Amino acid sequence: MRRAGALLTWLCAAALLASAAPGVTAAGGVAAWLDFGVSARSLGVGGAQAAYRDDAASASLNPAWLAWVSDVHLASLGVLQFGGVRYGAVGFAAPHVGMIAAMLDSGWIPTGDGGLRYLALGLEAAGAVPIGPVAIAGRGRLVRHGQPAEAFGGAVDVAALIDLGPVCVGAICDALWSPGVVFGGGAHTPWDPAVCVGLSWTLAWPEEVIWIATVDVDDLISVAWRVVGGVEVRFGEATAARVGWDGEGITLGATVRVSEIGIDWACAVRSDLGTSHRVSLEVQF
């Protein structure tokens, strides 16, 4: 246990150190959309993902969960985001490894000279190992912009989890190392580090109903840090409902599961932007 705590401490310290480097210019994140992942569940609890377990989406939530995945999961996600932006992803998670491929499409954006489209592809691959009650993971992410300008970039992330029974603590350091995103003409935009830490608490009450409360502090090393979180209620194996706060507005979610197939839905509500919806399908082998 002491070794695990030391690892997590080291991880956070490294992230803080990296983010304090000169030239940090992050805002919004060059690939914030990759956090949509491959499952609708985490949005239902406000996007609190550092300590929230969703095996199929582990590679995008906290990849350290892959250390404790026991089956093979296939998943796909469709997102109708604010402003008609569309996102789609497919992925899998297996013991110790996971991978996700995703695409973001703005649709046609009318402009003064006809219009343009923003189209980007992403690939995430992660691996994790358990060390007692601690799991540590590494993840590589690649993005390729197809339109309106060709660009290519990548980042390496690290993550950790400590399983303390009903309580779980997680930390993710995005873009611990990254060459940024390089555009066709040689222009460059950085992919800057971001740290997120979270905690989840699981309670069975009454016996057949499982309550999971989860909270994250996003963008911990930024002056714009924010707290997100939510509560999930599982009624046996078949259904679950979620409600959360993602720092800007309320989120809702639900799951229906039949045998090895689960369908998840979630939405985020904004006063200015309207509502975005996510639907995902998961098959477990």
Next chain:
Amino acid sequence: MAQCAALRQRPAGGIGARLARRAAVAERQGPGLDRGWGRDVWRGLRCAAMVVAALCLASAALAADVARLDPALAAWVSSGGSPRGAAPEGLQTTVSPTGEARAKVLATVREAPGLTLGGVPVSFATASVAVVSVTAGELAGLLADERVTYVEASWRASPSLDVSVETVRADRVHEAVPGAQGEGVIVGIVDSGIDYRHLDFRTDQDGDGFEESTRVLALWDQTWGLFGASYDRADIEAALAEPGDGTVKQVDRDGHGTHVAGIAAGDGSSSSAGFEGVAPSAWIIAVKTTFFTADILEAVGFIFQEAERRAMPAVVNLSLGGHAGPHDGTSALERGLEELVRKPGRAIVVAAGNEGNLPIHISGTLDRGAKTFELQAGAREASMELWYPGDSTFSVSMSSPSGALVVAPAGGTSGYVPTPDGTAYIDNASLGRNPNNGDREVVVRITETAAGARWRITVRDEGGGGRFDGWVTTLTGTIVGGDAVSTIDEPGNSRGVVTVGSFDSKASWPSTAGDQDDAGNVAPGALSAFSSRGPTRDGRIKPDLTAPGAWICSSLSAWVQAPADERHPDGVHVVRRGTSMAAPHVTGTVALLLELEPALSADEIRDTLIESARRDADVSVGPQWGYGKLDAWSAAQSLGGGGLPPPAVRPTLRIVDNPARGRAQFSYVLPPGTRSAWLRVYDVAGALVYEVALRAGATDEIWDLSTRRGVQATAGLYLCVVASDRGASSIAPLVVAP
């Protein structure tokens, strides 16, 4: 069996009998000595198919007194379904590699069709009109489909043939601050094509003084090959960069479409003489059409689909038309157009026609009497259509110049009757009433006659009485004793379109042959003599309004050798006249209105144009002038109740330069009475990145891309919105470039 018996009792000239006779003749001819066994079998099968088709068609017609087939198509079937059918204006037909003739038709349907109708693929459809291409045999299958209520022929319409921008006060809308020039709006031109190389349609995007870019976003040439050819903006710009035409083969050899496009959306940059169009910053989508009605409907649908794909409002100009049809807005083309403008941000403008001084119309109200008039052929053939109430029984007869008599009783046809003066044909609603308006249609056709020959036509009331109206449907030919009332071209009688007549705006102009003066024929301010008049056959006022149509100087296609007295000394502009020139003035004005208020409906646009129309001393509101002269400035003002910009119900937001480099510039409009408003920028996940309170009275805002974290926004996609106490604007996606 009852139906078969009834078929045998039909007049000798009936479709079924004629087709059976054709089959019998084919049988008598036996195997052709020089044609081969296979071809004869093929011909036999085709004849058999014709007989079956005719039986089905006639049975369907006799089952109820409601026609399901256009008489022109019935004539085509009876002629053997040949590529050059016997329809008055010539059907839109093609011949497949196997030798089958196919006619393109418009089917009116009870419910939106799927991919096929009667087993035939649907090439285009609105809610109640489908465009399909059929053989004579497949026509029976189409009619057997319960969803089909009527099948109408696709007939060929014709193109309807400086200072006018100031006359309609569009220049004041351009110069107002903030004003409108059609930016962000698509002007669709369905016409003879466009000279996309003309500088009036090009722009200089890189600021080097050379107009290397184009405002033509898409171009569909329906006349190219079997299926046409379409080009996008990149294709056109690639062609502009090459000395030849590159991959873009479309040319405007007539020049009509280029002239029309120049009036609506030319920017006048080709010449120091000016000639800026009404919406000089609008985008253009052009369709070089075959002028067949089915293709026209598809062309309009294409433009609106392209506009919808780009989330832009659009107005389509149709400077074309003809007189085949009921003139009451119920034809398939008119219904289709009406359905295409049911979404906000869409409008269609149609030229009224140039028959305001031609006696091509006849009408009469019968009560147990008869009316006689003469159809004078302008060439070797002449055709006309007559319409009378569905509950009445009128007979129609025709006598040739030498006295040969041709008769069609109510519900019958004369068949093709050879006379010493030519061949005559009358179809007197032989298939029953038209289901779209309940009336009966008479088709009269004379072929192989002498130009100038007069054929005496008598319409006699055999019961029911009522009014009939008739129109000459060929380009030449007049009615002795006729008038020019109700001469609005189809599809200008549609309820969904804005129909435009013409008034004179200029009587003199400079040309390469010296200064020209047409003061003898043109009186600035007066209604143009040629401008077609209303009302519609069902009594509505058309045209809706008038606009300058004589003489108008606009873009000249490089493929046209214009007469020296019409060609402007700058060599790239030419004067023309006609309601074709009036309509694009309104089209450009609609583009200005749609820039100010992109979600206007077609009804709101027409109401705005009518209410703001200028009614000066020349104008008399009615079926000649419509509701007055176009006034773009008043129309733009009336949107806002007296000033530009018009008040919006919710804030509007536009990104000036997208993608943004170094900074982002926004243009916004707040509803009147707004107390507080903010510009907010979110990342694509919905996290707030930037927020600023908007200044009262301002309409522009600059974001230097610094975020609320105090650092620069990274390259990527962002979502922008103006939020206020009066609601939020639509989301405007912003791409930040590195």
